[in-house]
Amino acid sequence: MVPQDMATPTHIKEFEMKSIAIIGLGQMGSTLARLLLEAGFEVHVWNRSPGKTAALAEAGAHLAATPADAASRAQFAVMCVHDHAAAMEILSQQGVWHALKGKALLQFTTFSPQEAAAASEAARAHGMAYLSGAIQVAPEQMGKPDTTILLSGPRTAADSANAVLAALGGNVVWLGERAAAAAIMDLATLSFVYGATAGFLQGAALAQREGLDLEHYGAIVQAMSPSFGEFLRHEAKVIASGDFAVTQSPLSISVNATRRIHGAMHEAGLDATLPAVIAQLLERAVAQGYGGEELAAAVKVIGVKS
Ligand SMILES: NC(=O)c1ccc[n+]([C@@H]2O[C@H](COP(=O)([O-])OP(=O)(O)OC[C@H]3O[C@@H](n4cnc5c(N)ncnc54)[C@H](OP(=O)(O)O)[C@@H]3O)[C@@H](O)[C@H]2O)c1
Structure with a gap:
């Protein structure tokens, strides 16, 4: 009603x-x-x-x-x-x-x-x-x-x-x-858009610094986006269900990946603030015992209870 x-x-x-x-x-x-x-x-x-x-x-x-x-x-x-x-x-x-x-x-x-x-x-x-x-x-x-x-x-x-x-x-x-629902969902989707855009720009800076073709970079990101969208949809279902058992991607893999991105940006003399923040978020999740769970378990560090 x-x-x-x-x-x-x-x-x-x-x-x-x-x-x-x-x-x-x-x-x-x-x-x-x-x-x-x-x-x-x-x-x-x-x-x-x-x-x-x-x-x-x-x-x-x-x-x-x-x-x-x-x-x-x-x-x-x-x-x-x-x-x-x-x-x-x-x-x-x-x-x-x-x-x-x-x-x-x-x-x-x-x-x-x-x-x-x-x-x-x-x-x-x-x-x-x-x-x-x-x-x-x-x-x-x-x-x-x-x-x-x-x-x-x-x-x-x-x-x-x-x-x-x-x-x-x-x-x-x-x-x-x-x-308020449309405005709240707008903020949620914008959070995704700006987070992904900031990560995209970091990647562009790294690829450019290392002399790679940025048109290739853009095309590769476009080609992988539909399946990444499917993955994120799966992670949303994981959060909604509260069952963080690994089904796709263990959180620990992403800790290593974000550390590698941070290291490469740092060595290339680029601003590594964003990968440092992401790596820290995931490391906090590991410290709280979620390292063996699905990647989506990092949401629990942000404040969602399991
Ligand atoms: N453009 C996008 O990509 C996009 C996407 C999603 C959502 N939106 C949203 O759509 C809304 C409009 O965006 P837009 O891109 O069309 O902006 P825009 O091109 O800057 O147009 C702004 C409009 O607001 C009017 N306006 C501003 N202050 C006013 C006032 N005090 N009294 C009466 N009219 C006033 C302007 O009138 P004048 O012509 O007289 O200045 C103009 O018609 C925004 O809230 C934006 O967040 C935009």
Whole structure:
């Protein structure tokens, strides 16, 4: 059962969504508007600086004078602006909440989990449904079959936005009714992205210092990424199950590997801070008795109990 404080206002009905308001036409917002126009939606757009609306108007978008104007003309609103402060500034403009009453707002502006929960509560108090969205790709990768979009909020609102979401990406993952869920998962996936990127850059520096071809490096990393993704998915299941018996990769192997990376970076005269931190994390796991367990057992050092 859906907890009362997360329930969709009862007057928000499922309907065939045809007209959409897009509030914010930066890199991402203008991509959303273009994709929805291409999918045949009636699109009403508003942006703080009017200069960004010309190309969309030529493509068939209707220009709104204010965010309230855009919201009042559409059945469903999508917001995608710089940050939480910008989004709240827009929502507090005269007539915006009123124009959204009885409708749903899909918030694609990146919010913290706390900001998402508070915005959802405010939206509910104004009689509208609130969906938190987190786009996992850059604008160029939007609208593709594997484009991942995280979503949380009332199921009925998410269902009624199916056609809108399908035009934006082929892999829409609804994470439940809790408004903060999409923002939390966004932080979790970003943690992976930036951790992997930092490791990638370390590897690039080492390969370059040793005179290897960086295009080869990039191609090798790309080729190994799908199977690495499978491995990480397995490790997530291991953590969820709490059974860290070795099935794929013993933690002790990775201790040795990260020590070797640290040594090679150090000897090459490169900054070895990151491999040192990773090696230390794994060494702490060994010191706490997890050396004979699956690699994922290192999560217990970070704070997850077995
Ligand atoms: N681009 C990406 O790769 C990407 C990927 C995932 C998620 N996102 C998220 O999507 C959101 C938008 O990103 P973006 O790349 O489209 O950013 P952007 O190109 O910098 O555009 C920012 C937008 O916010 C508007 N804005 C800023 N402050 C405002 C204010 N006080 N009042 C009204 N409008 C304001 C800007 O209006 P003006 O034109 O008037 O300046 C512009 O439309 C961000 O929260 C970002 O984290 C972006």
